[in-house]
Amino acid sequence: MTEPLRVLIVEDSEDDALLIVRELRKGGLDPAFERVESPKAMEERLRGQKWDIVLADYSMPLFNGLDALRILQESGHDVPFIIISGSIGEETAVTAMKAGAHDYVMK
Numbered sequence: 283m284t285e286p287l288r289v290l291i292v293e294d295s296e297d298d299a300l301l302i303v304r305e306l307r308k309g310g311l312d313p314a315f316e317r318v319e320s321p322k323a324m325e326e327r328l329r330g331q332k333w334d335i336v337l338a339d340y341s342m343p344l345f346n347g348l349d350a351l352r353i354l355q356e357s358g359h360d361v362p363f364i365i366i367s368g369s370i371g372e373e374t375a376v377t378a379m380k381a382g383a384h385d386y387v388m389k
């Protein structure tokens with residue numbers, strides 16, 4: 283039996299996080315996930331567990347996707363970071379990828 287994909291979802295909307303998980307399951311993955319919506323919670327979860335991937339919304343009330351990327355980089359974890367957003371343009375996506383994001387997906 284394979285281990286589930288450990289996914290840290292950085293998202294202020296619980297509904298959007300569940301939609302992401304549903305899409306992963308439709309794609310044949312079995313994610314074990316946690317959702318965080320603040321810098322402090324993200325830092326705590328990065329210290330508390332090993333993750334296979336981080337999926338982050340770009341626009342959130344307490345911080346944004348680039349902030350989340352910096353937190354991941356400063357934690358020393360070397361895992362893929364993908365921004366998921368319905369509101370960023372191509373220029374912002376390119377900026378995020380130049381900063382170290384592996385990809386972006388539109389909601």
